[in-house]
Amino acid sequence: MEQLNLRHLYYFWVISREGSIARASELLDLAPQTLSGQLATFESAVGGRLFLRERRKLALTDLGRMILGYADDIFALTGELTDTLQLAPADRPLTLAAGISASIHKLIAYYLLQPAMVLKRPVQLECRTGRTEDLVLSLKRKELDVVLADRMPGLDEHGPFTVHPVAGSSISLFAAPALAANLKEGFPDSLNGQPLLANATDAPYFERLMNWLSLQGVRMRLMARVDDSALIKVFGRQGYGVFAAPTVIRREVCRQYEVEHIARIDEVQDELFAITRGRKLAHEGVRAICMDPVNFNALSTDLDR
Structure with a gap:
C-alpha cells in the first residue's frame, strides 16, 4: 500500500465506534451500500478482513484491532488540531522546541527558558538534551527552534546561524562534606594535588578554570571527565573529587x-548562549529568551539574601 487513504480509515473508525454500518451511515450521511463499498475497498487495500459478523453485530478481527489503535491516535490528534484552529491566533498554544546541551545544569536551563514560559500566549515546550553539535544539526533541519549551549560549536560547516549571549555566572567549587572541610581553609593552595571532576575538558569555563589554577600555582589531579551536569555531581557527592558549577545555583547544588x-x-565565568537560525527572531518564545537575558550574578546575590 503506497499511500493510506485517510477517508477510508475514517469510515472504518466510525464503523468501529458505532458498532454497525447502519448507525455509521446515519452519522456520516452516506447510504449503507456506499459505506459497505468503501469498507470493502479499504479491506482490499490493507490486505485482510477488518470485521466479522457475530450475532448481527460487527466484531473486529486481529487486523482490525491493530488498525483501530492507530486510528484512535490519529483522529484524537486531528480533534485536538480542530479545537486549536478554532481559537483566535493569539490564543493558540505556541510550540517551542528547545535543545539544551547536556552539560548545562537543569536549573540553569529552567532559568534560561523561563522568559518564554511567562508569555501571555500559552506555550507548549518541548526539550531535547544532547551534544551541542548534534543539537545544532537538528536546528539546521528545523527540528528545533533554539539551542542553549555553554560552548561554541563549529557553526560555519552547518549553516547560517546567529549566536546570542544570554547569561553568565561566576564558577564555584564543591565537594562532599568530608573533602570540602579540608579544602576551605588555605584556599586555593589547599587544592594542590586534590582530585578534580571535569564536566567536559572542551568547555570554555574548564580551560579558564585550569588557567586560573595555574596562575595560583595549583595543580590538581584530573579524576574523570563526565559530560553530564547531573552525573558529575553524583560522583562529587560520593567523594570522588572536587567539581565546578555556576555560582548562581550553589544553594540548589x-x-x-x-x-x-x-x-x-x-575570575572564572561560565558563559551561556542561545543559537538560532538566521538573524530574525520571528518565533515569539525564542525572541523572549534571546532579548531578555538572565543576569545570573545578580540572581545569585538575590538568592543569598
Missing part, C-alpha cells in the same frame, strides 16, 4: 547533592 560550597571564583 548543595541541597540536592548533599555537598558543600568550597569557594567562589569570580
Whole structure:
C-alpha cells in the first residue's frame, strides 16, 4: 500500500465506534451500500478482513484491532488540531522546541527558558538534551527552534546561524562534606594535588578554570571527565573529587547533592548562549529568551539574601 487513504480509515473508525454500518451511515450521511463499498475497498487495500459478523453485530478481527489503535491516535490528534484552529491566533498554544546541551545544569536551563514560559500566549515546550553539535544539526533541519549551549560549536560547516549571549555566572567549587572541610581553609593552595571532576575538558569555563589554577600555582589531579551536569555531581557527592558549577545555583547544588560550597571564583565565568537560525527572531518564545537575558550574578546575590 503506497499511500493510506485517510477517508477510508475514517469510515472504518466510525464503523468501529458505532458498532454497525447502519448507525455509521446515519452519522456520516452516506447510504449503507456506499459505506459497505468503501469498507470493502479499504479491506482490499490493507490486505485482510477488518470485521466479522457475530450475532448481527460487527466484531473486529486481529487486523482490525491493530488498525483501530492507530486510528484512535490519529483522529484524537486531528480533534485536538480542530479545537486549536478554532481559537483566535493569539490564543493558540505556541510550540517551542528547545535543545539544551547536556552539560548545562537543569536549573540553569529552567532559568534560561523561563522568559518564554511567562508569555501571555500559552506555550507548549518541548526539550531535547544532547551534544551541542548534534543539537545544532537538528536546528539546521528545523527540528528545533533554539539551542542553549555553554560552548561554541563549529557553526560555519552547518549553516547560517546567529549566536546570542544570554547569561553568565561566576564558577564555584564543591565537594562532599568530608573533602570540602579540608579544602576551605588555605584556599586555593589547599587544592594542590586534590582530585578534580571535569564536566567536559572542551568547555570554555574548564580551560579558564585550569588557567586560573595555574596562575595560583595549583595543580590538581584530573579524576574523570563526565559530560553530564547531573552525573558529575553524583560522583562529587560520593567523594570522588572536587567539581565546578555556576555560582548562581550553589544553594540548589548543595541541597540536592548533599555537598558543600568550597569557594567562589569570580575570575572564572561560565558563559551561556542561545543559537538560532538566521538573524530574525520571528518565533515569539525564542525572541523572549534571546532579548531578555538572565543576569545570573545578580540572581545569585538575590538568592543569598
